[in-house]
Amino acid sequence: MTDLILFGVLPYIAVTVAVCGSVYRYAVDRYSLSSQSSQFLESRTLFWGTVPWHYTIVPILLAHLLAFLFPAAWGTLLGRPLRLYLLEISGMALGLVAGVAMVVFLVRRAGNPRIGAVTTVIDWVLLAVLLLQVATGVYIAVTLRWGSLWYLHTTTPWLWSLVQLDPQVSYMAVMPAIVKVHAVNAFFLLALVPFSRLIHMISVPLAYLGRSAQVVVWYRR
Structure with missing residues (x-):
């Protein structure tokens, strides 16, 4: 049950x-469909979290999606041991870097009072769930080898x-x-x-492609 x-x-x-x-x-x-970035409050640490995160999580998600959409082609791709080894090693490396990025996000939120002031409960829940997802994914990759292959079956x-x-x-x-x-x-x-x-x-700013350029002017007394 x-x-x-x-x-x-x-x-x-x-x-x-x-x-x-x-x-x-x-x-x-x-107009709330954004990441509600806190970059203006702190950017240095954010850079070392968000850049590795996006460059690792996107390939990981694509691998999961391609194996789901095209299982036969994915099985053919993994038909040679060398390609299977390379994919397994790449997946582990990407997962570890994604895990480090998540730790950076957590430390930034917890250690910076300015960031903490704009952090909500749902932000902490999201970070915890993302960290759990990455951690379990890395653990599976390390302990249950050839996951990219048995995933198909x-x-x-x-x-x-x-x-x-x-x-x-x-x-x-x-x-x-x-x-x-x-x-x-x-x-x-x-x-x-x-x-x-x-x-x-899910927010794709397609309207930006055709709109006129905006001029931003700082106003200070």
């Missing part, structure tokens, strides 16, 4: 909350069963506890999107 709730019900709840919540926020307060079929509205929870029920935590936490992270800074991911 627990597996059914976690892997057969929770994903649909998370997706519903993410989609409906994002649409509602856009309709009610579309476990997580990918489960995700496709969700898309087909026929959740096959048996694929995840037999997985180690750490993999279950990683999967459940991913959907919990998805549900946080409408309520956190992650909402900026």
